[in-house]
Amino acid sequence: xxxxxxxxxxxxxxxxxxxxADCATMMKELNVGVAPVVDEDEDLIGVITDRDIAIRAVAxxxxxxxxxxxxxxxxxxxxxxxxxNVEDAADIMADAQVRRLPVVQDGKMVGIVSLGDLAVxxxxxEMLAEALERISVPVR
Amino acid sequence: xxxxxxxxxxxxxxxxxxxxxxCADNMRHINVGAMPIIDNDNHVRGIITDRDIAVRAVAxxxxxxxxxxxxxxxxDPVTILPEVTVEDAxGIMGEQQVRRLPVVDQNGCLLGMISLGDLAVxxxxxAMIAExxxxxxxPTR
Numbered sequence: 001x002x003x004x005x006x007x008x009x010x011x012x013x014x015x016x017x018x019x020x021a022d023c024a025t026m027m028k029e030l031n032v033g034v035a036p037v038v039d040e041d042e043d044l045i046g047v048i049t050d051r052d053i054a055i056r057a058v059a060x061x062x063x064x065x066x067x068x069x070x071x072x073x074x075x076x077x078x079x080x081x082x083x084x085n086v087e088d089a090a091d092i093m094a095d096a097q098v099r100r101l102p103v104v105q106d107g108k109m110v111g112i113v114s115l116g117d118l119a120v121x122x123x124x125x126e127m128l129a130e131a132l133e134r135i136s137v138p139v140r
Numbered sequence: 141x142x143x144x145x146x147x148x149x150x151x152x153x154x155x156x157x158x159x160x161x162x163c164a165d166n167m168r169h170i171n172v173g174a175m176p177i178i179d180n181d182n183h184v185r186g187i188i189t190d191r192d193i194a195v196r197a198v199a200x201x202x203x204x205x206x207x208x209x210x211x212x213x214x215x216d217p218v219t220i221l222p223e224v225t226v227e228d229a230x231g232i233m234g235e236q237q238v239r240r241l242p243v244v245d246q247n248g249c250l251l252g253m254i255s256l257g258d259l260a261v262x263x264x265x266x267a268m269i270a271e272x273x274x275x276x277x278x279p280t281r
Contacts, residue, residue, distance in 0.1 A: 021198055021199065024194045024195055024198040024199040027194065027195055027199070028195035028199040031279070050190060050191040050193075050194035050195060051173060051190040051191070051194070053193070053194040053198055054164045054167065054168075054190035054191075054193040054194050054198075055164060055167060055168040055190060056168075057198075058160060058161055058193055058194075058198065058204040059164035059165040059167070059168040060161075060165075061161050061204075061205055064198040064204065065201060114277070115277075116273065116274075116276070116277025117277070119270060119273040119274040119276075120274050120277050120278055124270075125266040125267045125269070125270030125271070126266045126270075128266070128269065128270040128273055128274075129260055129265075129266035129267075129269040129270050130266070132256065132257065132260040132269060132273060133260040133261050133269075135257070136255070136256075136257030136258070136260050137261055138171070
């Protein structure tokens with residue numbers, strides 16, 4: 001099975017100049033935990049998560065209504081292509097200890113896939129359990 | 141295997157009146173995503189996650205240095221007893237669509253925390269883990 005069959009398309013993105021509060025509102029309305037960040041050409045330049053907003057901004061006393069996404073995102077995120085196998089995608093998530101991957105074709109966002117998507121749509125418990133284990137092992 | 145053998149003890153908790161910024165800083169410092177909220181008698185009164193801070197508080201426009209944990213926590217959360225089996229724990233997480241549970245004694249006092257990640261690392265039952273993750277991840281609207 002390929003990622004193209006499992007991924008979410010029509011992904012909402014945000015810009016580096018959006019405020020953290022705007023980004024959090026988008027995550028709330030869409031019930032997601034990650035927002036890909038794109039530039040004016042719609043090229044992917046980063047990702048930001050609900051956790052990033054809490055840990056990188058709120059924890060440091062930043063004002064989310066004035067601070068911008070660009071200062072708190074993870075730049076140069078790991079991405080995959082739509083024809084990647086789901087097993088390889090789970091392996092990439094495990095290596096990087098992330099639960100979502102932006103799906104990119106020719107540099108443009110075409111979708112996003114999460115470990116949860118793989119759990120719902122792919123019936124391979126061993127693959128999923130191993131990925132979750134490798135993601136969850138503390139790294140310090 | 142039961143919850144007591146897998147749970148994390150020495151849990152960092154916070155109080156209802158703590159500012160969100162301090163709670164977030166604790167999460168950052170110990171690298172967790174959920175924090176139980178206890179009262180003066182160590183009873184679990186709520187739970188708050190990094191996501192709650194972002195989508196409940198930040199999205200609503202409050203100042204996180206002023207707003208308190210109590211305003212945005214989930215009150216009276218689902219908890220679990222230490223003698224519960226890991227299989228039942230995974231089942232509860234799936235039903236409730238949560239990835240962590242505070243572990244409490246018969247009086248509701250905090251003993252530890254257990255997460256689906258803990259189960260994945262310490263319990264070699266792939267089907268149980270995968271099923272829990274699936275149930276947690278199915279959108280419910």
